[in-house]
Amino acid sequence: MKETRLGEFEEVILLLVGILGDEAYAFKLSEEFESQTKRSVSIGAVHSTLNRLSEKGFLTSEMGGASPERGGRRKRIYKITALGERILSEARDFRVSLWSQYPGFAGG
Amino acid sequence: MNNNMPKPPKYAERLLCWFLKKELVEEVMGDLNEKFYNTLTKKSLAKAKRNYWYQVLFYCRPFAIKNYRSNSIYFMMYKSYFKISYRNLLKNRGFAFINIGGLALGMSVAILMATWVFDEFSFNKVHSNYEKIAQVLRLNNWGGEFGTSVNGSNVTGLGTLLKETYPDKFKHVLTTNFRIQEVVLSSGTDHFSQQGYFMSPDGPEMLSFDMLYGTRSGLKNKNSILICQSLAHKFFGDQDPVNKVVRLNSRFDLRVAGVYSDFPPNSTFAGTTYTAPLELFTGGTEGLEVWDNYNMKIYVQLQENADMENVSSLIRNAMLPHVEADREETKPTLFLNPMKKWHLYSQFENGTRVKSDRMKMTQLLASIGLFVLLLACINFMNLSTARSEQRAKEIGVRKSIGSRRKQLISQFLTESILLSIFSFFIALAIAWVLLPWFNSLTGKEMVLPLYNYKAWLIGICITLFTGLLSGSYPAFYLSSFNSLHALKGTFKVGWKGTLPRKILVVFQFTVSTMLIISTLLVFTQIQHAKDRSIGYQREGLLVLPKGSPDLYDKYEVLRNELKRSGAVLEVGEANYPLTNTLGNNNEIEWEGKDPDFSPTFNTIRVNFDYGKTINWELIAGRDFSRLYPGEAQQAVIITDSARALMGFEDPIGKSIHFESEFYGGPDFTIVGVVKDMVKGSPFEKVRPAIMFLTEKESFWMFMRLNPGLPISQAITTAEEVFHSVVPNAPFEYKFMEDEYAKKFRSEERIGSMALFFTIVAIFISCLGLYGLAAYMANKRMKEIGIRKVLGASIASLWQMLSKDFIKLALIAICMATPLAYYFLNNWLGQFEYRTDLHWWILAAGGAVGILITLLTVSHQAVKAAVTNPVDSLRSE
Numbered sequence: 001m002k003e004t005r006l007g008e009f010e011e012v013i014l015l016l017v018g019i020l021g022d023e024a025y026a027f028k029l030s031e032e033f034e035s036q037t038k039r040s041v042s043i044g045a046v047h048s049t050l051n052r053l054s055e056k057g058f059l060t061s062e063m064g065g066a067s068p069e070r071g072g073r074r075k076r077i078y079k080i081t082a083l084g085e086r087i088l089s090e091a092r093d094f095r096v097s098l099w100s101q102y103p104g105f106a107g108g
Numbered sequence: 109m110n111n112n113m114p115k116p117p118k119y120a121e122r123l124l125c126w127f128l129k130k131e132l133v134e135e136v137m138g139d140l141n142e143k144f145y146n147t148l149t150k151k152s153l154a155k156a157k158r159n160y161w162y163q164v165l166f167y168c169r170p171f172a173i174k175n176y177r178s179n180s181i182y183f184m185m186y187k188s189y190f191k192i193s194y195r196n197l198l199k200n201r202g203f204a205f206i207n208i209g210g211l212a213l214g215m216s217v218a219i220l221m222a223t224w225v226f227d228e229f230s231f232n233k234v235h236s237n238y239e240k241i242a243q244v245l246r247l248n249n250w251g252g253e254f255g256t257s258v259n260g261s262n263v264t265g266l267g268t269l270l271k272e273t274y275p276d277k278f279k280h281v282l283t284t285n286f287r288i289q290e291v292v293l294s295s296g297t298d299h300f301s302q303q304g305y306f307m308s309p310d311g312p313e314m315l316s317f318d319m320l321y322g323t324r325s326g327l328k329n330k331n332s333i334l335i336c337q338s339l340a341h342k343f344f345g346d347q348d349p350v351n352k353v354v355r356l357n358s359r360f361d362l363r364v365a366g367v368y369s370d371f372p373p374n375s376t377f378a379g380t381t382y383t384a385p386l387e388l389f390t391g392g393t394e395g396l397e398v399w400d401n402y403n404m405k406i407y408v409q410l411q412e413n414a415d416m417e418n419v420s421s422l423i424r425n426a427m428l429p430h431v432e433a434d435r436e437e438t439k440p441t442l443f444l445n446p447m448k449k450w451h452l453y454s455q456f457e458n459g460t461r462v463k464s465d466r467m468k469m470t471q472l473l474a475s476i477g478l479f480v481l482l483l484a485c486i487n488f489m490n491l492s493t494a495r496s497e498q499r500a501k502e503i504g505v506r507k508s509i510g511s512r513r514k515q516l517i518s519q520f521l522t523e524s525i526l527l528s529i530f531s532f533f534i535a536l537a538i539a540w541v542l543l544p545w546f547n548s549l550t551g552k553e554m555v556l557p558l559y560n561y562k563a564w565l566i567g568i569c570i571t572l573f574t575g576l577l578s579g580s581y582p583a584f585y586l587s588s589f590n591s592l593h594a595l596k597g598t599f600k601v602g603w604k605g606t607l608p609r610k611i612l613v614v615f616q617f618t619v620s621t622m623l624i625i626s627t628l629l630v631f632t633q634i635q636h637a638k639d640r641s642i643g644y645q646r647e648g649l650l651v652l653p654k655g656s657p658d659l660y661d662k663y664e665v666l667r668n669e670l671k672r673s674g675a676v677l678e679v680g681e682a683n684y685p686l687t688n689t690l691g692n693n694n695e696i697e698w699e700g701k702d703p704d705f706s707p708t709f710n711t712i713r714v715n716f717d718y719g720k721t722i723n724w725e726l727i728a729g730r731d732f733s734r735l736y737p738g739e740a741q742q743a744v745i746i747t748d749s750a751r752a753l754m755g756f757e758d759p760i761g762k763s764i765h766f767e768s769e770f771y772g773g774p775d776f777t778i779v780g781v782v783k784d785m786v787k788g789s790p791f792e793k794v795r796p797a798i799m800f801l802t803e804k805e806s807f808w809m810f811m812r813l814n815p816g817l818p819i820s821q822a823i824t825t826a827e828e829v830f831h832s833v834v835p836n837a838p839f840e841y842k843f844m845e846d847e848y849a850k851k852f853r854s855e856e857r858i859g860s861m862a863l864f865f866t867i868v869a870i871f872i873s874c875l876g877l878y879g880l881a882a883y884m885a886n887k888r889m890k891e892i893g894i895r896k897v898l899g900a901s902i903a904s905l906w907q908m909l910s911k912d913f914i915k916l917a918l919i920a921i922c923m924a925t926p927l928a929y930y931f932l933n934n935w936l937g938q939f940e941y942r943t944d945l946h947w948w949i950l951a952a953g954g955a956v957g958i959l960i961t962l963l964t965v966s967h968q969a970v971k972a973a974v975t976n977p978v979d980s981l982r983s984e
Contacts, residue, residue, distance in 0.1 A: 027139035031146070042166035043139050051171045063135070069145045073138030 006091050012037065013049050014058060014088055017078050025064065025075040026050060050078055058084030116144045117157045120164045128167065129174045136167065185515070186522065193523040200495070203879060207491050208531050210875040211574070214484020215535035217868050218570070219556070220546050221477025223539075226563070227554045228470045231374045231451035236316040237409050240279070242416060242444035244270070244406040246427070247459050249439050256459030261286050261402040264386075265430060266442075267308065268396050270408065270423065277419050280310035280409040283396070285389050292655035292838060293335075293382060294355045295343045299838030301655055302339060304382035306389035308396075312368070314409045315377060322350045322366025327385045332365035334383040340367045358656045358836065360388060373553050376450055399430045408444065420444040476865055479619060481574070483869055486612045487876035488578035492524065493585060493609060494883045503586055504595035516587035524579025525572060532571040549860050551853075581608070610916060613880070616873045617920030617957060618927070623866040625928040625953030626935075629945065630859040633936065634852060636943035642848075643747070643785035643794075644686065645723035648819070649844035650811040650826075651685055656837035663805050666833050667717070670811065675825035677814050680721030681806040682714040682799075687847045689788040689795050696798070697765040698754050707753055710787070710797040713771060713806060718799070719745070719782070721810045729760040729780030732801050740803040741772025745780040750796035764798075771800040790851055791939040811841070874964045877913065881965045885909060885972035892972055893980035902973045909969035910962060917961040921954040928953065 006014065016032050017024040030046040033039070053059045064077040080088075099105055121137070128136060140163050147156040197204040232238060244266070249256045267283030284307045292301050305311075312324035312334060321340075326332050333354055340349045349364045356362055362384065371378045390396055410419060420443045427440045445454060455464035506516060540556060547554055557563040654660065663681065670676040684690050694708040719731045727748060732739065744764065751759050759778045767774045784794040813822040827839045885892070892905060929945065936942045 025139065026135070027142045027146075030143075043136075043143060043163050044166035044169055044172065047136065047139075047167070048169045048171050066138070067142075069142050070138035071141050073134045073141070075138050076135040 006087060010049055010053060011088070011091055013046060014053060014080065014084060017050075017059060018080050018085075018088075022064075022077060024078045027075075029078075053084070054078070057081060058087055114148065114153050114156075116141060116160045120157075120161050124164045124167060127173050129172060132172055136172070140164070189519050189522040190526070192519070193526050196499075196523070197527075202882075203491065203495060204527075206875050206879045207488055208527055208534065210487045210872050211484045211528060211531040211578075212534035212538060213868060214481045214487075214872055215531055215571075215574070216538035216542065217865070218477045218481040219535055219539040219567070220542060221473050222563075222566070223543075223554050223556060224550065224552075225470055225474050225477075226557060227374055227552060228452060228466070232376055232447050234372055234375050235447065237314060238447055240410045240412075241314065241447040242408055242410070242420075243447075243450065244408060244423070244442055245445050247441045247443065249459075258456035258459055259402075260405055262404050262406045263399050263402055264390055264396045264404050265399040266427060267404065267406045269426060269430070270406065271310075273426070274419075274423070277411060277414045277422065278408045279411050280314040281308070282311045282314050282407040282409075283308045283386055283404050284311065284407070285386075286403050286405050288379065289389075290653060290655070291357050291382070292840070293339070293343075294358065294838070295352065298343055299656070299840070300339065300342060301653065301838065301840045302381045304380045304384065305377075306384045306386045308386045310409075311383060312366075314407065317366075317368040317383075320367045320369055321348055322364070324366065326365025327383065329363070329365065330385040330387045331360070331362055332385065333362040334366045334368060335364060336370045336381045337367055338370050339381045340364075356384065356388070358658060373551070400432060416444055416446050473861075480865065480869055480872070481570075483616050483619060483872050485574055485578045486616055487872055487879075488524070488527075488574075489581050490609050490612050490876055491879045491883075492520075492578065492582040494880055499586070500589060501595060503589055504591045504593075507589075507591035508595065513587045517583045520583035520586065521576065521579045524582070525575030528571050528575035528578065531574075532567065536567075549864070550857060609880075613877065613913075613916050614920045614923070616876060617917050617961070618924045620866070620869045620873045620960075621921055621924035621953055621957040622928045622931075623862065623869050624956050625924070625950055626932060627859070627862040627866045628949050628953055629932050629936075629943075630855070630862050632946075632949060633939065633943050634855050634859055637790040637855075637939075637941060638852065640786060640790055640941065641783070642790070643725060643783040646686075646844040646848050648813040648815055649686075649722060650813065650823075650841040651687075651844055651847065652809045652811065652839075652841045653685075654805075654807050654809055654837075655840070656834075658834050658837045659809075660805055662834055663715075663809075666830070669829045669833055670826060673825050673829045675814055675817060675822040675829070677812045678717055678721040679812075680715060680718035680810045682712050682718050682808050682810070683806040684712045685808050685847070686722060686785070686787055686810070686844060687851070692795075693766070693768070695766065695768075698756075699762060700755065707796065709750060709753075710795040711766075711771065712797065712799055713802045713804075714799045715802060715804075715806065716740075718810070721812045723812070724785065725783040727781045727783060728758075729778070731780060739777075739779070740801050742776060743779045743801045744776045745782055745799045745801075746778055747782055747784045747794070747797045749784050749794055750798055751781050753796045772802065773800075776800065790848075791855070791941050793940045810844075870960060874960060877961065877964045878968065881909070881913065881968035884912075885968045889972065889975070889980040892975070893977035896973075896977040897981070902970070905973035906966065906969045909972060910965045913961055913965045914958065917958050921957055924957075925950050925954060 012033065013029060016029050016036070020028055020032060026043050026047045029050070030041050030043045033041050033046065050059065050061075054061060058081060059078045060081055061076050061078045063074045066072050066074045124137065124140070125133060140160060143163060144156055144160050147159050151159075235241060243260060244262060246259050246262060247256060248259065262283075264283055267281055270278060271281040284305045288303045288305060290301055290303050292299055294300070307327060309325070309327040311317075312319075312327060317324050317334070320337055322334070326334050333356070335343075335349070335354070343349065343354070344352060349367055352364045353361050354364055368383075371380055387393060387395065390398070410416065423442050423444070426442055428436065431440060452464055452467045452470065453461060455462050455466075503516060536556075543554065543556060659666075663679075667679040670679055689710050691710060691712050692708050693711045694706045696709055696711075714732075716732050716734050719726075724731075729745070732743060732745065736743070746754075746759065754762075754764075756762055756778075759781055762778050764776050764778065765774055766776065782799075785797065786794055787797075788795060811826065813819060813826070817825075823841075830837075830839045888909075895905060929950065932945055936945060
């Protein structure tokens with residue numbers, strides 16, 4: 001079985017795929033990543049992560065439409081699978097449970 | 109789409125298509141295109157293109173790269189070569205380590221040296237008008253023994269003249285004080301003593317100051333100042349310092365007009381922490397028309413269309429109409445020294461350019477770098493050859509199943525090139541780690557030129573060359589084996605086979621031994637100069653420049669208070685510090701002087717307490733004393749060499765004549781003789797000196813700390829007393845001991861570098877020797893076994909195995925000693941005060957060489973000698 005733990009970068013990318021919906025392809029994701037996190041990232045890095053997440057079964061993808069600034073080339077649109085959504089919510093629940101055990105922040 | 113739209117870089121696209129999996133090409137190229145046009149809307153085309161490249165390079169990830177397969181025989185063959193090389197490395201790990209490690213070390217030294225040379229040649233390139241800037245130099249013919257000399261000092265009048273007369277030739281003319289000037293700058297309660305220049309307003313523009321705040325035109329107002337970033341930070345922290353007020357020498361309130369980033373160390377103007385208007389230095393605009401005070405440097409920047417040579421000959425006689433009559437005889441002519449020649453090509457002898465010391469140093473280091481690299485290559489060759497004899501069987505098999513000689517050659521070459529490429533990257537890492545240390549050693553701030561594609565190109569070329577060179581011998585030699593003999597194992601390597609190897613070992617050891625001897629000599633010479641008696645006591649002596657006017661007229665109070673505190677034994681003053689030889693005069697007359705003889709004396713003005721403070725050593729007569737208050741302006745003390753020069757047997761009470769208001773007189777009486785004092789370079793002859801007594805206060809104050817107290821306590825107490833007497837002046841002192849130690853810096857640098865090279869060279873040679881010895885012992889395993897069975901002792905076996913190498917080392921020493929003697933005698937010749945090239949230095953060098961050889965070889969020899977013969981004889 002492939003490893004199902006999510007790294008920080010993977011988690012952010014997975015969330016961004018969910019946020020961007022029909023616009024979730026490598027270039028848009030890297031732009032969104034940079035604008036949301038203020039960290040720079042190469043498209044290749046994002047693409048390789050998308051590829052890894054697909055192999056783990058968290059994402060599916062299909063080819064979408066073309067546009068002139070892409071030189072008439074199509075883009076690959078990614079979608080979260082049910083497994084992906086479950087993994088994301090597990091990750092969040094885990095964080096929340098950790099936060100609630102932290103006395104300084106409990107209840108706050 | 110419009111055809112004129114900018115397009116992504118073609119080569120990047122091609123590269124991408126070449127390595128990218130086919131099924132990914134469409135989406136990836138689409139994404140990158142979109143990214144490209146997106147970047148284009150925000151940034152320049154060049155940036156967008158660069159970003160495209162960056163994106164392409166970051167697609168080099170395992171998931172995206174296609175699996176390269178080819179059925180061409182060449183591809184298959186090279187694949188097999190790689191595989192065999194790799195397996196060979198793994199099989200002989202120790203050997204591979206020695207081989208790659210040695211080569212990598214040699215290469216890293218070569219890289220460091222190349223960085224040094226690169227840095228030397230890029231000196232001053234930080235100034236963007238590099239090509240168009242020149243310094244105005246002056247050629248004077250003094251006649252007689254003085255000959256012709258080239259001097260950079262000029263008069264302010266010349267600067268003004270050049271600017272006004274040739275506006276079509278000079279874009280900027282910069283007049284600045286000759287020597288970097290130390291001043292005290294203060295803001296509020298902060299006082300810092302800083303070095304910098306007073307410049308005419310063109311300076312910042314011409315030298316392309318990198319302004320962080322304010323503008324380059326700041327010096328146009330004579331009540332303003334530009335300061336460097338680090339000084340601005342010391343005064344004002346992170347605030348914008350523009351329009352803040354800084355006080356110069358407690359006299360002028362200057363408005364900060366701008367802040368520039370500090371000059372890097374490879375600029376002539378490094379260390380310029382402030383730049384103030386020239387008029388402050390000359391005292392108003394009339395000071396810019398002076399023709400008799402040579403205290404300026406003049407730089408010019410040519411107009412775009414002006415030619416350096418032409419302008420240089422145009423201004424040749426510009427001074428003549430303005431100089432005084434006695435100067436006119438010396439025919440002062442001017443010429444331009446372009447900026448690119450300042451650093452490496454500006455040494456003049458008798459008015460002509462000669463090869464500069466810096467250039468010699470650079471060439472020396474470059475050749476040493478090459479030598480070390482050569483040593484490493486030799487090692488590599490030696491070990492590969494020795495080792496490859498064991499691969500004779502492999503060659504036999506390859507040959508008998510149809511391998512051609514050409515293929516064998518390319519196999520060995522591939523192997524050695526692979527190793528050298530591998531070594532190159534390790535060497536880069538080593539160089540990167542060593543660089544900070546190397547920087548502190550050389551006092552530079554170099555970085556590896558990693559962003560310079562030329563540097564990479566040179567590096568790769570040298571690597572390939574190294575690989576080819578070191579692989580060539582084994583490749584051609586081994587492939588020549590007769591396959592039948594090789595397979596039967598009967599081929600013999602006669603003296604012909606081992607001779608080249610022996611020659612290489614001898615060469616290596618000759619170089620190493622020479623380096624050992626040189627290092628020993630450099631350190632002996634430095635120690636010799638350090639042990640020199642300097643005529644005063646530098647330990648526990650503080651020197652304090654009186655940069656602030658508050659300090660004047662306080663000498664008596666300050667001296668009394670400091671002495672009363674117990675922290676200071678004595679306080680004295682002089683108009684020059686103890687660590688330079690400024691203040692020279694040749695117009696001194698004495699009884700019985702030959703009228704044609706006018707030697708130069710170092711003349712300084714001291715007060716009553718100077719001698720007691722620095723602890724000079726009286727030989728005859730007495731020290732100045734307050735008991736004879738009338739002797740100020742009248743009495744002098746001379747040094748022993750001055751006495752010898754004047755030819756006095758008993759100089760006390762003799763009088764000298766010197767027309768100079770500054771010193772008093774004009775007739776002076778000699779009251780004492782002191783030992784010579786080393787104030788200039790400790791490697792040179794001492795200058796004869798005359799100390800004139802004065803009651804006036806001088807710029808340099810000296811304090812003799814009480815040796816009974818710990819230094820830190822004495823200084824704290826002295827500082828408290830100092831501030832209670834003069835609250836507004838900075839207590840900025842220097843230890844005489846440190847100042848004196850600075851004189852050894854460049855020699856110590858050479859020493860440390862020589863040591864470093866010696867260690868590397870020895871290490872590389874030892875690695876090679878170690879590998880060779882291991883190989884030899886291994887080859888004679890059976891022989892050793894049989895000898896042992898027949899009763900040979902360990903000692904005799906050790907002797908047998910070491911003998912060959914010792915013989916080689918002896919030959920190397922015989923060659924190294926005379927060579928070293930020749931070169932080092934030359935080197936020593938440049939010092940006036942020098943040690944002898946003692947025989948024991950040569951002997952010690954040789955002995956160390958032999959010892960190292962013996963240690964290296966013995967380890968292997970003893971290991972082979974103590975092996976149980978059963979192990980070596982069992983098989984077969």
